[in-house]
Amino acid sequence: MAPAIIETGGLSKSYGDICALKPLDLQVPEGEWLSVMGHSGSGKSTLMNLVGGLDRPSAGSLRVGGEDLLMLSEDGLARFRREFVGIIFQQHHLVPYLTAVENVMLAQYFHSVPDEAEARSALERVGLGHRLKNRPGELSGGEQQRVCIARAIINSPKLLLGDEPTGNLDHKSTVMVMELLRELRAEERFTVIMVTHNQEVATWGDRTIYLDDGVLVREERTRS
Amino acid sequence: MAAVKLIPQLLSWAVIVLVLLRGFPARRPIVTAACLSGFLVGVAGAVVLFRSFPETIPFGVVKSALGTGFLLFWGISVVALYRSTGRRVATSGGARFVTTSSGAGAGALLAGIIAGAVCACRLPGPDGNLPALLTLVLGAGILTLFALAVEKMLPASLTVSPSGVLTAVVALLLFSSSSILRLDLFSPLSMKVMKGVHDFVHQFMESVLIPDHLFVRSEVWGYIGLLFGKEVGFWGGMVIWFTPAILIALAISFERLPSVAHIRQGAQRRKLVAAAIKARRYRLVIPVLSVAIFAAGAYQSRFPSVEYWDPKPVPVSANQEGEIFIPKKGEIDLEDGKLHKYLFKQGGQEARFFVLMTPGGQLTVVLDACSICKPDGYGQAEGTVICYYCVTLIPLETVGKPGGCNPVPIPFAERADGVAIDGKTLINSWSSTVSATARVKEGGK
Numbered sequence: 001m002a003p004a005i006i007e008t009g010g011l012s013k014s015y016g017d018i019c020a021l022k023p024l025d026l027q028v029p030e031g032e033w034l035s036v037m038g039h040s041g042s043g044k045s046t047l048m049n050l051v052g053g054l055d056r057p058s059a060g061s062l063r064v065g066g067e068d069l070l071m072l073s074e075d076g077l078a079r080f081r082r083e084f085v086g087i088i089f090q091q092h093h094l095v096p097y098l099t100a101v102e103n104v105m106l107a108q109y110f111h112s113v114p115d116e117a118e119a120r121s122a123l124e125r126v127g128l129g130h131r132l133k134n135r136p137g138e139l140s141g142g143e144q145q146r147v148c149i150a151r152a153i154i155n156s157p158k159l160l161l162g163d164e165p166t167g168n169l170d171h172k173s174t175v176m177v178m179e180l181l182r183e184l185r186a187e188e189r190f191t192v193i194m195v196t197h198n199q200e201v202a203t204w205g206d207r208t209i210y211l212d213d214g215v216l217v218r219e220e221r222t223r224s
Numbered sequence: 225m226a227a228v229k230l231i232p233q234l235l236s237w238a239v240i241v242l243v244l245l246r247g248f249p250a251r252r253p254i255v256t257a258a259c260l261s262g263f264l265v266g267v268a269g270a271v272v273l274f275r276s277f278p279e280t281i282p283f284g285v286v287k288s289a290l291g292t293g294f295l296l297f298w299g300i301s302v303v304a305l306y307r308s309t310g311r312r313v314a315t316s317g318g319a320r321f322v323t324t325s326s327g328a329g330a331g332a333l334l335a336g337i338i339a340g341a342v343c344a345c346r347l348p349g350p351d352g353n354l355p356a357l358l359t360l361v362l363g364a365g366i367l368t369l370f371a372l373a374v375e376k377m378l379p380a381s382l383t384v385s386p387s388g389v390l391t392a393v394v395a396l397l398l399f400s401s402s403s404i405l406r407l408d409l410f411s412p413l414s415m416k417v418m419k420g421v422h423d424f425v426h427q428f429m430e431s432v433l434i435p436d437h438l439f440v441r442s443e444v445w446g447y448i449g450l451l452f453g454k455e456v457g458f459w460g461g462m463v464i465w466f467t468p469a470i471l472i473a474l475a476i477s478f479e480r481l482p483s484v485a486h487i488r489q490g491a492q493r494r495k496l497v498a499a500a501i502k503a504r505r506y507r508l509v510i511p512v513l514s515v516a517i518f519a520a521g522a523y524q525s526r527f528p529s530v531e532y533w534d535p536k537p538v539p540v541s542a543n544q545e546g547e548i549f550i551p552k553k554g555e556i557d558l559e560d561g562k563l564h565k566y567l568f569k570q571g572g573q574e575a576r577f578f579v580l581m582t583p584g585g586q587l588t589v590v591l592d593a594c595s596i597c598k599p600d601g602y603g604q605a606e607g608t609v610i611c612y613y614c615v616t617l618i619p620l621e622t623v624g625k626p627g628g629c630n631p632v633p634i635p636f637a638e639r640a641d642g643v644a645i646d647g648k649t650l651i652n653s654w655s656s657t658v659s660a661t662a663r664v665k666e667g668g669k
Contacts, residue, residue, distance in 0.1 A: 083495075111491065112498035118490040156491035 011060035086152030142173030247389035262336020270344035301468035418457025532603030575654030588624030590631035
């Protein structure tokens, strides 16, 4: 079995009196595709935000890629996010007045330096070679999500986080996006954590965990 | 008081050590030892020179060392800019030598020697002032240790290239010498530029336009006149003063980025490029700060914090024979080694002159003007008289000798109780001198 890229021990997160994530022990081996399922408010996004260094836990331990995220300063967390994590959101969060290639270059800029040729190549890899100069408003939902994927993988992350990445897509676009992610994962060998409501989307992963009211209630292996 | 006067020099010394340590981080022990021993040698050498020779020689030696350093800096800055284009030059071996233990040690030793000598020149009576010398050496030692401690606290990312080290060291040495009138380089540089431009324009006009400059209108002459202003020297001097530091900064900003074509992963490739750009940006910090230090040196040179002896001219008159007589003793003691100014008026004309006893014990009478500059007059400071217009320093020993920037000598008769000057000769001498040099006639300072 591959070494764990994510290790949590009693990891929890509270917002005031509300406990969004109750003490959780979880290990994710390197290269695994983990689907996280649960109802709204079950703590899925909270878990993703903690693992991605977007938020700090209230208690417990959290190691990602050998780094103890609790010990990192704000600058350290920013570096961790910049170099280690790629994130795909349901709402895309593309900059509306930048073209597709410029949106990808923006991620390069915050990581190191922009390289237009590499950004173009990333968009070509996700099948958008003909849409380089289009702004998000001129792209379909599926195309926008593919720009997000190109943006998420452009800095060669070790960990790709998806927060309902297909939540706004129809079935055909969903399948297209998931196939694309599977291909890219095979090539780049990153670990995927995919938060979803959709049981069918969850089955694309190697393993699925189920959260309910901040508690891990069940897990099942979906692929061999 | 001497300690207060030495503050700029000692602070410069601390920063020199700091920059040298950061420039050669792998050679800290040898750089520290070389800096300290160099400083001691510099102080001792200056003391020996002051004891063995007249004052002008030690100052001349140190000033020559500073000038040579500045010229070397100029040369290296040009080579650095040339090398930044990627071309190979014969001096590459020299650049490699600098980074070795011997190179770093030699550089630190040389910087220490010059800095020590400059500090010694700042001391009053450097040839025999033992307590002040000991305090100076002790202060320099403490500051070296302080610099050593501070350098360890600086962020590791703040690196300094060898050319950056040279820029900072030269800038700091020139800054610390610019407050010592007889070591200051910027004022003579401005003066040389001014004289060079004047001579060139004059010769050009002579050979091309004069005598029949029929096509040159008066407005054109107005523009040509700008080249004869004092500002020509100042701005020309500034260009020469700042250019090498700017060339070094340009050379660093033009440095080629490392080749990353062989790295397969784009993010890794970009990360290396970004790190190289960041490091290059940090290496620019020292040359850019050095430009500010050069500016501070030029400012000190232009507005020195030296209190000049600048007495108000005392009105004098001639007797019936047309002779001006100034007694040796009285309200003014002519033999006190200070210049004493007088103003003589006759028939609507006037002349300003001063009387001075030279260190050789010779009384001398000279105009308060030279045959080159506008007659702004002279002041006295630190064993020299200084021309207010071109800031040239005239050693007291040479006052009374004709030529150049020296005040124009006036014939006089020395008597037992005073000096006698012919009023008519004085007025004529002033008129002929001033009519040749004054573009705007002024009554005095």
